[in-house]
Structures are given as structure tokens and as C-alpha cells.
Amino acid sequence: MNATNPDQINVILATDCGSTTTKAILIEKIDGHYRQTYRGEAPTTVEQPVADVTAGVINAATEVGELAGRRLVDEQGQLIRPVKPAGEGQPAEGCDIYISTSSAGGGLQMLVTGVVREMTAASAKRAALGAGAIVMDVIASNDRRKPHEQIQRIRELRPDMILMSGGTDGGTVEHVVRIAELIAPAKPQPRFGSGYRMPLIYAGNKEAAGLVREVFDDTVELSVVDNIRPVLERENLGPARDRIHDLFLEHVMAHAPGYDKLIAWTDAPIMPTPGAVGDILQQIAKARGINVVGVDIGGATTDVFSVFDGADGNPVFNRTVSANLGMSYSISNVCAETGMPNVLRWVHFDMDERELRNRVKNKMIRPTTIPQTLEALVFEQAVAREALRLAYIQHREFATTLKGVQQQRTVGDTFSQQKGGQSIVDNMKLDLLVASGGVLSHAPRMEQTAAMLIDAFEPEGVTELAKDSIFMMPHLGVLASVHPQAALEVFERDCLIYLGTCVAAKGRAKAGKNCFRYEISGEPINERGEMACGEIRRFPLSIEETAQIVIEPARGFDVGGGPGKRIEREVRGGEVGLILDARGRPLELPEDRDNCRSRVERWSRDLRLYSE
């Protein structure tokens, strides 16, 4: 890795090595600003017959180079670095830095342990997920499994590494050692390469570290880091996350085909793809001082990321992976979990249930197919709404304040004693909602993406909607570790496609009654009027435009200022524009199928989702 001065970085090549494709982007400094200029894609070559991930990287980089008219790969199949300025008749060549993320081969898979499932085990899970891992299982003292069942489970799993936590500093030793004594005899085998020792990170009670060390033999590579919960009132995820990243490179990546070469090429440590996405969202939330939710819906899983202010006012990052919610491999599970009637409520025309089931199974066995008819598209987007909704519910349940913390009360709390572990995800405080993943990013119309986000996440108050244009967030996440300014500039200018702003009223809507009054003033539009409950309306407001809005909600409705209180804001436009949503929160659809269909049809017409 080359240590480069950020001021001298003008051309950046970034790749994301996914399971199927390797995506490369080129970022160049143009007129003093960093811009993403070209993008290339090639099949990932981690599997046989090539079995060398760098081959896919070279292919993708070559494509980008051809598009950019700039040679990035030399004759020996090596990336050209640093930049060679243009000479006589010779265009400029190479890049200043090369960075990469990876989720090839299923990404980073981890086993997590803790003493109490909702306390240290939950913190360990947060650390693992935040580092971009997939958590295969959580072993805890109160997971209601017998010791032999726990040992059996550990044996069955083949994680890339194990994160052990438990006990506060000076807290329980007995429980921690007991869990270590479950892992040691189970002798978990690593997923890649039988020759290397299973990496195990111990981030629990420091007083138990010595005893834990005694329990494990040489089959485990034990590394001890600071306690993840030194006291129950505070979470200290940083050291454990950093160690996960280190071990990911040292052990997991080093044993995947070609990764040793790739590690040598990169100018910053390779990061797991979801970890990089989380990093860039945190950077954005910090830089703009906002609360952000990001979602990446894939074929098998759906990742939800959020950055919200925690109980102490500091931003808290959370990530969840809904392993069984996706649009192809997991589509059957989505339908089973939510039920076909829930999927159908988003469809504005009659559909035969048998036909629907056929569609679901076809999508599952042919995951790469894309909808060929309008019916197929509407159905797929209905499933996406439900998958996103379920994933977000899971995320809200996971992203909570810390449990096991002593509360300070006054007599005023007599009838309003809030339980610990409340969700920190508050849709009213949400400022930016970012979408990525095929069904969202590649929807034929931007309005459809916006509608899917609004229906699934039910943002309240004023929320900006955006989508990741070409799933660039992972590249920018790792770039942020080298050149934060470049990452932020590209994120704002090229990564995000702003769809517009959604203004939604919170409250139970009774059809026909007034929900709120609005006044929109700006260069392109000057409108005022009333929104009746159950209505949704779109006003064109392009990306570069802003407008001043004044919203006066009716009694019982809240748009961010409090129930019945007016707000005045400047809102940003986008590809879709400004959306006023008076359908109420929580969003309720009529149970009667005919009513539901006619209502969804009206919404679809108002937003011009499928027809002009």
C-alpha cells in the first residue's frame, strides 16, 4: 500500500468485488472537484476455473480504461500507478490510488457470543454487523438452548471468525468462561482453508481474559481487545470492529483465491462491502449533521443501515442484515412471511393467486430474470415493498438504546415509565433515505422508486429521498478512509440521484377529512391548497431547484413541529419532485379488496407510476 498525500490524488480507481460481478469506477478531479466519470463491470473470477479475483478486477479496470480513453492496466496485467501525465500524442495513463471492497464468496461470516442475549451479545452482534459481517448465530447464556445443542450448533457452522464478548469489566467471569468452554471442545472449522487457525476475538470482561486464554488451545488464534461493554451504560465497538477488519484481511481474504495479490495492489485496506457502505453513510450523517437510513435490497438479503442520534445525543450507527428477505432467492420467503394478501394490497389490478405463485417460484429458480410485462413489474414492486417493510421492522427492533441501564426517574414519570431498549429509529427525525439494490435502482421510473420507499419505510415529516445511481456507496466508503473530502464530493454529486422530498403527516387519517394545508413558493412553482386524508400528490421540482413550503397540519396530525403545529422549511427537488403525503401514519390500507384496489390505483395515478 502506498501512503499518498490526499492533495496529490487526482485519479482514483475503485472496485467492488461482488459474488457475481466486479464493479470498477473511475473518479477524477475535474475543475477542482472530484467526480465519478466512468464505470465498468466484469464477472468476478474468484471461483474456478480462473480462481483469481484479480483477473476480474483487471477486466473491469480495462473496461473503464477503454471507456475513459485512459490506459489503467499495463501489458503485464498490472494496474498503472501513479498517473503518467499526457505526453505528445499520448493520453494520460494510470491512476493515483487503487482501492477495493469485497463481498465475494459470501462476504465475512461470523459467529458471535455473549452472556446475555440482549446486552453483551447484542453489542457484539452490532459490532460484527457494523464491520460488514453476516452474523450466522448468536450464542448466549439465555438463548434457551442446552449446552450440547450450543456445541452442536458451533460445530455445524463454519464461520470465518468468532467474536466473543460477555461481562462488564469486573463483572461475571463464570459465564464468560462457560461459553469459552463450549467453543473450545466444539473446535469450529473455518470456511476457507483447513490449514489455518480459526480467528477468535475476545472483547469481554478483561478480568476473564486470562482464564479464556487458558481454555483455548493452538487451534484458535485468540486476540484480546478492549471490552465491548466495559460498563453496561456504554458501548465500545471500535476496537472490536477494527480487529474484525484486520483479521478479515489477514485471515479470510488471505485464504481466498487471488486476494493476497489484491491486498498488495490496494492503497487502503480492503473492506467488506456492507462495512464500507456503513462507513460512507456515517460520514455523510456526520458531515451534514443529519439522520440517515440506507437500504440495499438484494436477491437473497436486504441490508438496512441507519445513523440516528442515540440517547446521549451522539450519532449511533446500526446495520441489520435480513437474511431471508430478498427479491430472487428469498422471494418465496418474503411472500410466506408477510402473506400473499399483504403483497396483493399494493397491486392495483386483479391478479390470479395461482399466477402469482407461479411468478414467485419462477423468480426464485431464475433469479436473474427481470420483469417483461407491466403485471410482472407491478407484482415485483409489491413484493419489494413488503420485503423492505419487513426488513425495516427488523432494523427498528435491533437499533435500540442500550439495555440493562439504570434509569433516573421523577414522580412525574409515574404513568409514563419507558422501558429501556427503545428503538432509536424515529421516522420523524429521519432526514435522508437512500435506496440501492436492483429493484430500487433499476426501476423504470424514478417515481416507482420513490413510491416503494415511501410505502415501505413510511417516512414522517420532511424527508429527502435518494437512490444510489450505480451502487457506488461501497467504493466511496473505502475511499472515505483515504480521502474523505473526495468521497463526500462524489457522494453528493454523482453517487446519489435525488428523487425529491417527501412531506408526510403523522396521525390516523379518516378519509375525506382535512389533513394539512400547504403553501409552496419557489421559482418554478407557487401553489397552495389543502390535502384531504388519504391523498398523495406530486409537484414537479427539479434537482437543482428548491422551494419554500409552509405546512399547517390539522388537529391530531404532525409534520415535524408537533401535533397541529405548522412548519416552514426549504425543500430540495429531485427527479420526482416534491411529494405531499396525507395518507396518515401508520399507513393503513382498506381491508376490503375492492376499496384497497381503487385506492392504490388512485395513488398510482396521482404519482404517475405506471402511466402518463
Added chain:
Amino acid sequence: MGDRGAGERFGVFGLKCEISDMRFQISDLKCQISRLRGAVRRLLVCWGALFWLLGLTGAGADAQEPPRPVSDVVAVDHPNDVGTAVDVSWTLSPDDKPNDEPIPDPNAVPSLLSGYHILRKQPGEESFVLVGKQSAQAGEFTDRKKVVRGEPYLYQVVAVGPGGTSAGVETAEAVTPVRGLFRTDRGWLAVILLLICGAVVAFIVVAKSGRELFIRKIPGLEAVDEAVGRATEMGRTCLFVPGILDINDIQTVAGITVLSHVASLTAEFGARLEVPTSRSLVMTTARETVAAAYLAEGRPDAYREDDIYYLTDEQFGYVASVTSKMMQEKPAACFYMGSFYAESLILAETGNAVGAIQVAGTAQPSQLPFFVAACDYTLIGEEFFAASAYLSGEPVQLGSLRGQDVGKMLVASLLIVGCVAATWASVTGSASANAVVTFLQNNVLGRGGFLP
């Protein structure tokens, strides 16, 4: 004599005593004469009045006539009882006239009737026996004097006056008191009972059918997991205080129910549970409960009987011991579930000081503010009693809980309706509002309904 001797012996002081003694004797004599004079005066006045009365009425001893008899004597079984009373009624004697004038007219003829005697006998018996008296102007009497259910009785009513007694008038038929199946005068109580019990039964049936009954979440009970979890992570004990009253107190019983839940969790988490008690019987009950909970969790080996112990019956001795234990061992979770008095704040403040998550539950209104201020979570009154239903999730208990809620809603709505109607009636003088208030007072809220 002795006194005088003493006076002579003591000189001037003795002489003074003698003179004083003589004065007392003279005074006594004067009093006696005065009393005699008063008696003679009163005798003269009485005789004068007697002669005046005799002269005024013109009646001698031969003018005293007995009152005329009553008529229509009827005896019926007293309704709404177990057959131990008989109602006797009659038409008043013609001589029983009301004297409504506030100041008796000195010229008026005095009534010949002073009251009625009610006599009773059983068929076959020779003579009637007096069972009660009733004053003039009263035409009914309830006989409760050793009335035996199922035995026939005949009644006779005799009018009584200064001139003697009238002829007795008997009932035509014998009356036999029987047990009444229903108290028709408590109809509203029956309606209320039916509503509440019906609701309880209905909700139990609904719960048993598998339909989920909504029970409001009680943060205090949900926080028990969190508190035990904290103790586990910190490697410290959980302290459970079941109040200072004995096992016959309902709050202690409710506390023991929560103890069972806490014990299940400590068994599951592998945390240590300590239960100091101030009553020996509570200790025994707590031991049984905790042992059963550990067994149910499959951890009988983890049960430690010595951790559930008796300290003292003495209120402050107990508190001193518990708080001292808290300061030494610094438990991470403290539960106060039962009946508490002055010790509530001492315990809760100590627990707060050692950094424990504290969950309290009591039905003592005076102690609730202390618990609310010093503890993390407090179960207030009814929540505390609802704990067992909430924790167990059993259909019967959940149904009962919901049924009781219906009863409370009924009472609350009656209160609201009554208050609104009474206010409306007093402000506007509305007759209909007044009628509502009267109806409620006399029926639902009166002896027919809620009044015992």
C-alpha cells in the same frame, strides 16, 4: 369527739374547727326544711291538677272505655328472606286518630288508644302470646321473634288504650314463612353481577379459544428481564424483598407470584437470587416458590436454599439488615414487591445508591411516590395484582383480568353519568336530570345495587 379533743389539744386552730363544724350542721338543717317545703308544694299542685282534670272532663272512673278493635288483620310471609319473618298488617282502630296539631288543644278529647299488641300462636295452641307492640297510627308489624321457617302461625292484633284493651282480631288463615329464592329488592345488584361475571366468563372463553387478548404492557414487569440480565453481566446478586407483612396479606401473595417469575429468570440466566424475609412463613413460601421455579427451568442444582432466609419481624431491624447487606454486596438488581411502610424509601434509596436497577410493586398509595422517585420501574396498585395474569398468560387469568376491567369501566361510567346529571340538575334545575340522579341513588347505587 376525737376532733374536738384534737382542737383543744391544738388551741386556737381546734376552736376554729369546732365553730366551722357547727356551721355545717345548721346549714344541713336548713336544707332539709327547704326540701320538705318543696315536697308539700308539689303534692298540693298535683292534687289540684287532678281535681281540675276530673272536673274538666266530667268523667269519673266509669268514663274509661277500651278502644274499639282493629279490622282486616292479614299476615303474610315476609318477602326476600330465608323464612324467619312474617308481615302482619291491619286497618287501624276507629279510635286511632291522628293528632297533627302542634300544640295539644286543652279542650280536645284524649285518645282512647295508646298502641297495639301483636300476639301469635300456632294452630292447635290455646292462647296467643305477645310477640310485639306497635304504636298508634302504625298499621303493620314484622314479626321476627323466633319465627321458624315452615311452621304455620296465626296472629291476633289488640288495640290498647287507657281504658283497657279491645277485643282481639285474628288472621283468617295461618301463614307459613318460607325461604325466598331471590331477593327481588336487590335486582340491580344481580344485573351488575351478571354483567361483570358474564364479562369474566366471556373473556375466559375467548382467551381459551386461542384469540389473543390485548393486555397493556407493564414496563415494570418487562424490565425484570433487563434487571436480571444486568445482575448476570455484572456478576452480582439479585435481591428480592417481599414486603414486611405476613403471607396472609394479599400484597405479599402478589409479591410471591412475581418472585416466581424472577426466580425463573435467575435460573435461566444463571444469576444468584437472594430473598431476605421478615416473616418466617413468608420465608417458607418463598423457598417453595423459588425451588419450584428452578425445577421448572431445569436447574434444580442451581437452587440455593440458604439464600432465602429470615431476618427479624422487627420493621427497622429488618430494614437495617437488608440495607447493610445491600451496601456490602451491591446487588445489581433489587425487587421490592409486597407491602411496605416507612422502609420503602430507605430501601429504594440504598438500592439507587449502589447502582442497582430497581423494580418495585406495592398497593400502598402512601409509599408509591417514594418508589416511583427512587426506583427504575414501579408497579402501581392494580398492575401489581395483575402481574400473575400478565406473566403467566393463562387464559383463565387473562380472561378474569379483562372481565374485571369491564366492571371497572361500568363503575367509572356510572360515576361519570351521576356526576354529570347531578351537576346539570343543580345548575339548570332540570327535572329529568334530577330524575336520573334519584334513580341512580335509589336503585343502582342504593340498596338495590351497590350498597351492601
